[in-house]
Amino acid sequence: MQKGLLLIRSRMKDFWYKLIESSTHLGLEKLSFPFLIGAYRLKTGDTQFSLPDLLVAIQATSIPKDNGKSAYISLCSQSEEFKIQIRNTYGTATVSPFTNTDNGEPIYYDRSGEVLGYDLNLAVLKLVNRCNPFIDKKDYSFDIDSNK
Numbered sequence: 001m002q003k004g005l006l007l008i009r010s011r012m013k014d015f016w017y018k019l020i021e022s023s024t025h026l027g028l029e030k031l032s033f034p035f036l037i038g039a040y041r042l043k044t045g046d047t048q049f050s051l052p053d054l055l056v057a058i059q060a061t062s063i064p065k066d067n068g069k070s071a072y073i074s075l076c077s078q079s080e081e082f083k084i085q086i087r088n089t090y091g092t093a094t095v096s097p098f099t100n101t102d103n104g105e106p107i108y109y110d111r112s113g114e115v116l117g118y119d120l121n122l123a124v125l126k127l128v129n130r131c132n133p134f135i136d137k138k139d140y141s142f143d144i145d146s147n148k
Contacts, residue, residue: 015039015040015043015057016036016040016054016057016058016061016084017061017063017086019031019036019039020084020085020086021086024085024086029085029087030074030076030083030084030085031083031084031085032076032079032081032082032083032131032140032141033051033054033081033082033083033084033127033131034081034131034134034135034139034140034141035140035141036054036084037049037050037051037054037131037135037140038135038138038140038141039140040054050135051124051127051128051131051132051135052124052128055098055124055127058071058084058098058107059098059107063086068088068089069086069087069088069089070086070087070089070106070107070108071084071085071086071107071108072084072085072086072087072107072108072109072110072113073096073098073107073108073109073110073113073116074109074110074112074113075112075113075115076112077112081130081131081134082113082116082127082130082131089108094108094109094110094111094113094114095107095108095109096108096109096113096116096118096123097117097118097119097120097123098120098123
């Protein structure tokens, strides 16, 4: 792996987790993948940061085990965007193909996230196909009032 790419992923690893944790305190429990990419691009100026880069960063994140929480991917019924959140590990969560191979920590799907399937390459392709049109247009956030 290139040293520069490793540094980017390391910075994003901390960034996405901290952004979701701080947003939760503001009442935003889930953040979309385009939003996370847009926030990172705006903060760092790295316009090449992509959805696959974000997924690698999420996989590499070790969420503190003492808080009983894990990362969850879901499909928002209002915006029809895939989102990620940090929440308590309970209920009927399903382990997704996005699993951190370094420490075995899974990233879960809630029931709506299961539409991505269980093949890692296909799940990434579905996310990229769904999110990249928004990312390419720099539509990083969804406006419920205008439905776009």
